[in-house]
Amino acid sequence: MRVLMFGWEFPPHIAGGLGTACYGIVKGLAENGVQTIFVMPSASGDEDGSVATIINASDVPVVSTSSSVDDFVNMVKFMKVGTNMIPYVDPEQFHEMVEAEKRLREESTEKHVGEKFRFSGKYGSNLMEEVARYAMVGGTIAMEHKDEFDLIHAHDWLTYLAGIAAKELTGKPLVVHVHATSFDRGTEDMIDTRVFDIEKRGMEAADKVIAVSDLTRNIVINKYGISPDKVVTVHNAVDFSGRENLQVERGLKDKVVTFLGRITFQKGPEYFIEAAAKVLKRTDHVHFVMAGSGDMMNRCIRHAARLGISDRFHFTGFLRGTDVQKMFALSDVYIMPSVSEPFGISPLEAMRSNVPSIISNQSGAAEVLKYAFKVDFWDVDAMADDIYALLKYPALADFAAKEGYEEVNRLKWNHAAAKMKKVYESVIK
């Protein structure tokens, strides 16, 4: 079986979790005997080509101007993009992005048949335009490789238009994969309707929709009006191959409770601060760390100061590379109090580093992790209880660490890919 897959990024150059997930999926599919042609807007050439054939959309000139593709382009052409749309970005990358975009702006932004378009492949403010162009190029690529695949698989709204274009031009079945929805990025009454529209079109045009959790599946069914029998949950996994847990010398003798992620409304950072203040009322010997950056960071700093716990509540800013592993290695408890989390890979990383984790019931990960502690995101009392227990009762913490480690090691992309293969089989007639 052969699949034409549209992604947005692929390791090693990734800004969000999507690239990592795509890599795991492609690798898992290969183990299940599925060959993948992976298309991405901007490849660097150092991607792992052993698991899939990588096609760099920036190398492909637009040759076909099917009217249906033009329709998409016309639809999105006017959509100038505000920063609130940028899905997975931290402020450190923002400057870089703005600069790169200026350079792009200086080049012609008109589309010309027969010309190549240099994609940034990032999440810049000309994202909508890139999405539209990606659809055009995607259609072209699909036609060029028409005989080399049996179906199309598109990851998240950024690539849905490309997936639809490929389906319309080749007539092959389309599977869209929902890693996150607009409802995970905005609040109920403040979603980006342009993105919502693309998401809905993609789901409607698809023959099957894969959701990363039951939570996300329900959103797809209830908010996008997609028929339940078309939507299949395939939980994410995580690939720990080749990774040794870091040994880090600890500076703090006290215990450390860590939150790691974007500091945005969806991640529930303020519930963590409230829980921390409650724990500190009962014990002194603990430090709390909020690692990451985001639009709520400054508000959180003020919040902690107002509660008078700043000497015990630390902010690291955005962590890069090995600092993330280092942070896990320094932690005794990991917490992910997300208000809305389609899946949430970070607690898996924490548990793999032998760190017991507390996660919210409102996360996809809660559906698969038996040995994580689960609380409602708003229940700061329960959160404080769990933190306190994990800090004070070593038997509990040891048990959670040991079982958690075993548990996450059993979550393999191999198994997830096998489920995906079944989905593929169901759409190929």
Add this chain to the structure above:
Amino acid sequence: MYFQVHQPTRLRLYRFFDIGKDSHYYDDFTNRTILHRVAQRCYLPMNRLLLDLIKKHGGAFKVTFSITGSALEQFDRYEPEVVDSFRELAATGNVEFLAETYYHSLSSLASEGEFKHQVEKHVKTIEDHFGVTPKAFRNTEMIYSDSIGRMVYSLGFKTMLTEGAKHILGWKSPDYVYTDPLENRLKLLLRNYSLSDDIAFRFSDRGWDNWPLTGEKFLSWLKAADGDIINLFMDYETFGEHQRESSGIFDFMRYLPDVVLGDGSFEFTTPSAATRKYKAIAEIDVPDPISWADEERDVTAWLGNELQQDAFNKLYEQSEKLALLNNPVLWEEFGHLQESDHLYYMSTKFFSDGEVHRYFNPYNTPYEAFINYMNALSDFILRIDDAVATSGQEPVRKPVKKKKTK
């Protein structure tokens, strides 16, 4: 004329990962580089200029300095030449040196014991460096209130300098000597902020309708004021650093004594001499602390937001534990972490006085300043707790009075 000399001990980028591992908090390279720059631009040439003026005018030209302990430590370490040139000025007998808090701290707002300790430490340091004993006092950033005045008097000072803040003076003129209502024997000299800032802030401003400022023009303004004494207090770094040499600030100062003394209506004096000569005309009520900073002339530049208040409270909560320890290294660290500059960097008053704040601020945002400071402070607290644990004494737990938070 009175000049304030201070350089903060700036912190390095101190990350969470450093806590408990690396207890060096300071950015030695930046501190040395800035000190070297300011020495070349301001301290050395201006000290030379003042020495020349004193020699030229005999006893008629006098100036006053206060130099913080933090600045003196940096001079000793990086630019001992600067200390020598201040010593030369001291030797003329025409220069008064004031006492202040050694670490340019807000201890007067936190703890009487710590305040007293720092003032005594500063007095001793000035004696050691310049062979003179300070008799008059200026508090960090000119911070003053009735009760701070009483503390200052109890430390043996009879003269104190502060801001001629409009909201405490009302219709009164800053150009007289006043007293503290709680302690009538403490004489107060109030900064004439309008005339002081003409030199310190507006001198090089080409958009100012009085630009360029000349000695004659300035003299005419001095003469328009009626009072006993006009107090021109400013940062010493005004000369050559805030106002660049190219603005003509050195020429202005070189010429000003000629003009003023030539006219004959004024003489130059020092704070202690002034309060001996002139009687206090009234008490002045200052129930809440004032300072010379920003439009508000209060302490909100350092304690205006919840970040600053939490940092301040957490810092001074350590005094009790420290008091149990006879550990000079920790005490010194405590001192440097008390420098008011660290709190100033966390100020969110970026709108009205933002320009001044930004000029003095090595951090991009108040949040960065806060995070960095709290990380260093957390490490410091760990060290204290370790020291207390090994000394075998448990600190007596007393609830610490918190600053009011909004």
